Amino acid sequence: xxxKLKSIKYSAGAKTAAFIVVWLCVMCAVGxxxxxxxxHETVNSKSYYDTHQFKNEFSMLVSNAVEYNxxxxxxxxxKSSGDTAETINKNLQRYxxxxxxxxxxxxxxxxxxxxxxxxxxxxxxxxxEDALALIQKxxxxxxYNQGTFVSDFPFNTGIMQMLEDAPYxxxxxxxxxxxxxxxxxxxxxSYSKNKALSNNATIILVLSTILTIVAFIxxxxxxGRRKPEGEINLSFIDRLYTDVYSMLVFFAAIISIAxxxxxxxxxxxxxxxxxxxxxxxxxxxxxxxxxxSMIRQIKSGQLLRNTLVYKIFAICFNGKTFKTWTLLxxxxxxxxxxxxxxxxxxSGGAGFFFFLFLIxxxxxxxVYFAAKALLSLSQIMEAAKEISVGxxxxxxxxxxxxxxxxxxxxxxxxxQGGLKKAVAEAIKGERMKTELITNVSHDLKTPLTxxxxxxxxxxxxxxxxxxxxxxxxxxxxxxxxxxxxIEDLIEASKASSGNLxxxxxxVDLHELVMQACGEYEEKFQKAELDVHxxxxxxxxxxxxxxxxxxxxxxxxxxxxxxxxxxxxxxxVAKSESCGVLIVKNISAxxxxxxxxxxxxxxxxxxxxxxxxxxxxxxxxxxxxxGIQGGRFKIETDGDLFKVTVVMPLWEEE
Numbered sequence: 068x069x070x071k072l073k074s075i076k077y078s079a080g081a082k083t084a085a086f087i088v089v090w091l092c093v094m095c096a097v098g099x100x101x102x103x104x105x106x107h108e109t110v111n112s113k114s115y116y117d118t119h120q121f122k123n124e125f126s127m128l129v130s131n132a133v134e135y136n137x138x139x140x141x142x143x144x145x146k147s148s149g150d151t152a153e154t155i156n157k158n159l160q161r162y163x164x165x166x167x168x169x170x171x172x173x174x175x176x177x178x179x180x181x182x183x184x185x186x187x188x189x190x191x192x193x194x195x196e197d198a199l200a201l202i203q204k205x206x207x208x209x210x211y212n213q214g215t216f217v218s219d220f221p222f223n224t225g226i227m228q229m230l231e232d233a234p235y236x237x238x239x240x241x242x243x244x245x246x247x248x249x250x251x252x253x254x255x256x257s258y259s260k261n262k263a264l265s266n267n268a269t270i271i272l273v274l275s276t277i278l279t280i281v282a283f284i285x286x287x288x289x290x291g292r293r294k295p296e297g298e299i300n301l302s303f304i305d306r307l308y309t310d311v312y313s314m315l316v317f318f319a320a321i322i323s324i325a326x327x328x329x330x331x332x333x334x335x336x337x338x339x340x341x342x343x344x345x346x347x348x349x350x351x352x353x354x355x356x357x358x359x360s361m362i363r364q365i366k367s368g369q370l371l372r373n374t375l376v377y378k379i380f381a382i383c384f385n386g387k388t389f390k391t392w393t394l395l396x397x398x399x400x401x402x403x404x405x406x407x408x409x410x411x412x413x414s415g416g417a418g419f420f421f422f423l424f425l426i427x428x429x430x431x432x433x434v435y436f437a438a439k440a441l442l443s444l445s446q447i448m449e450a451a452k453e454i455s456v457g458x459x460x461x462x463x464x465x466x467x468x469x470x471x472x473x474x475x476x477x478x479x480x481x482x483q484g485g486l487k488k489a490v491a492e493a494i495k496g497e498r499m500k501t502e503l504i505t506n507v508s509h510d511l512k513t514p515l516t517x518x519x520x521x522x523x524x525x526x527x528x529x530x531x532x533x534x535x536x537x538x539x540x541x542x543x544x545x546x547x548x549x550x551x552x553i554e555d556l557i558e559a560s561k562a563s564s565g566n567l568x569x570x571x572x573x574v575d576l577h578e579l580v581m582q583a584c585g586e587y588e589e590k591f592q593k594a595e596l597d598v599h600x601x602x603x604x605x606x607x608x609x610x611x612x613x614x615x616x617x618x619x620x621x622x623x624x625x626x627x628x629x630x631x632x633x634x635x636x637x638x639v640a641k642s643e644s645c646g647v648l649i650v651k652n653i654s655a656x657x658x659x660x661x662x663x664x665x666x667x668x669x670x671x672x673x674x675x676x677x678x679x680x681x682x683x684x685x686x687x688x689x690x691x692x693g694i695q696g697g698r699f700k701i702e703t704d705g706d707l708f709k710v711t712v713v714m715p716l717w718e719e720e
Contacts, residue, residue, distance in 0.1 A: 577605050
């Protein structure tokens with residue numbers, strides 16, 4: 068059942084139905100909104116008597132009644148006014164016009180009372196008292212006299228001016244219920260009809276808006292897909308370049324505006340409404356198709372790539388002709404802007420729309436592509452920087468690199484790949500060498516142990532041969548040296564591979580160095596070395612056993628390779644965050660190799676290899692320093708040999 072519903076959801080029929088629903092609902096919503104805006108007074112008023120249309124018409128009739136009965140009074144009064152003939156004729160024409168208008172008003176009633184004579188004038192064919200009582204009962208009553216105005220309607224200064232010197236009280240109202248035959252009745256009927264329509268229009272607007280949103284969200288979700296999580300299928304209209312398509316839609320909007328402006332002067336109102344509705348319906352179809360096309364292209368990730376500007380950019384900037392095309396593109400960009408601004412300047416009133424919908428998008432697109440290219444360059448530079456400091460796993464995303472720098476990015480990635488391959492092979496070789504040394508060392512250690520044991524057994528025998536005893540002493544010495552060499556090999560392999568356990572604790576570097584120097588005092592004297600120690604109390608965070616081996620190896624290296632009758636300087640100090648051990652001595656042999664080579668295994672400062680060393684001491688010291696988070700550095704200056712060990716200080720909690 069779920070599969071069937073999903074197939075219906077993504078079917079072409081469901082999409083077409085949703086498209087039609089959106090189109091119809093947009094038409095209904097816009098039509099309802101226009102109607103409500105046009106008749107907003109009807110929508111917001113409680114009754115016809117609250118509308119400006121009624122108030123203006125009623126106020127005008129009251130003013131006409133005052134003018135007719137107070138200012139003009141009668142034909143004879145006008146003719147005997149003593150005015151010029153021209154003024155008299157104008158007043159007579161005005162008198163007749165007002166008389167006709169008042170006579171045609173079926174529902175308008177007034178009553179004028181002369182406060183001096185008590186005379187009453189009314190347009191209602193009943194007794195004066197009855198007419199006044201009838202008018203006073205109406206909700207639309209207005210009352211004027213020389214200094215008083217009582218009404219909910221706007222104050223009319225013209226009426227007060229005409230009553231300024233006239234002793235009259237005026238009562239006027241629209242008699243309810245309204246009878247057919249004048250403007251009040253017709254307007255009231257129109258108001259009632261529009262009021263009912265406005266209620267319906269409000270309901271249609273709300274429902275149409277909700278349906279539009281729901282159907283459009285559905286279209287956004289399913290457009291371009293034939294099944295859930297399926298590939299995006301583009302329609303034939305999506306093959307148009309995005310910028311070209313946008314320009315066509317823009318021109319269609321301009322044409323629609325021009326048609327709407329033209330027909331407003333050429334056709335009757337009903338025909339005008341029909342034509343505008345037809346044009347708007349076509350525009351909605353075009354706009355909806357355009358939006359769905361853009362959504363499909365966004366889903367497929369080709370919105371910007373499917374632009375004519377991008378295609379031209381890709382052709383021009385293929386990574387080989389970048390410099391030439393950069394100049395040509397800049398010239399073309401400036402020339403295009405100049406032409407567009409010139410057209411906008413000579414387009415009159417349409418120039419603003421031309422500027423808004425063509426020049427601005429063009430420049431935004433140009434800035435976007437330029438910014439994207441510069442961002443790509445910064446990403447490539449960042450990748451080169453990371454690779455240069457040894458981060459060979461830094462990932463450069465090719466999808467975010469502009470076409471102009473695509474070739475450059477590929478070259479950087481090629482260099483990165485070559486370096487990674489070279490480093491991987493070097494690491495593999497080093498690992499194989501370490502494993503070989505470890506395995507061979509273990510294989511040598513077993514028979515060597517047997518040799519040492521048999522030498523011990525032979526020494527317990529009574530050989531009675533002086534030469535045999537000498538040979539046994541040599542065997543014992545050489546086997547012990549070979550055993551020490553094998554143990555050093557195993558330790559060096561473990562240290563360089565990081566397989567040694569590290570137990571960080573508080574270590575007094577000063578005390579450690581002083582103790583080691585004490586143990587090596589006899590060896591220093593035998594080597595005729597003058598040792599000078601400068602040490603401060605320094606506590607470091609390190610493994611005590613490993614630190615002892617580091618100091619021991621450095622002192623052993625000093626004893627073996629220092630020139631006799633020279634000074635050795637040992638300094639223990641501390642900086643803000645580190646403890647520092649420095650050992651300096653004069654080499655007995657010329658240091659013809661680099662400091663980096665001195666820390667390699669089996670490399671010795673004595674190239675003739677006449678001393679006892681195996682060339683592992685400095686290598687082990689460097690590895691042990693590294694696994695504890697410290698730094699090991701060797702410096703040479705002529706025959707001066709200097710070793711610096713830097714370890715982090717112990718931080719009290």
